[in-house]
Amino acid sequence: QVQLVESGGGLAQAGGSLRLSCAASGRTFSNYAKGWFRQAPGKEREFVAAINWNSYTTPYADSVKGRFTISREDNAKNTVYLQMDSLKPEDTAIYYCAVRKGTEVATTRSAYDYWGQGTQVTVSS
Secondary structure (H helix, E strand, C coil), X not given: CCEEEEECCEEEECCCCEEEEEEEECCCCCCCEEEEEEECCCCCCEEEEEECCCXXXXXXXXXXXXXXXXXXXXXXXXXEEEEECCCCHHHCEEEEEEEECCCXXXXXXXXXXXXXXXXXXXXXX
């Protein structure tokens, strides 16, 4: 059974940093694209960042470009990361990782096949 488990969320001050991790189990995802989405209270789940199978393509939402960095490890860790720097209060949301059964990235929710349960990120001003 495929399982994605996020960790690393928590409380940070504006200007601070957090690093999210998403560990996959149940199968190998080394040839699949992965992504991060977030959902703030009362808002739709939105795209944050994605990474293709060989890490050559990494699109970001305009709101996080230059502040967030996505990366992946496809050895035994089978993990995707989201390094979040220069955090802002508007980054407060539940962050979800997702895996797409394809090698190339996508920025829409419907393109992803597996989802984690989410981790809360709260940024105070």
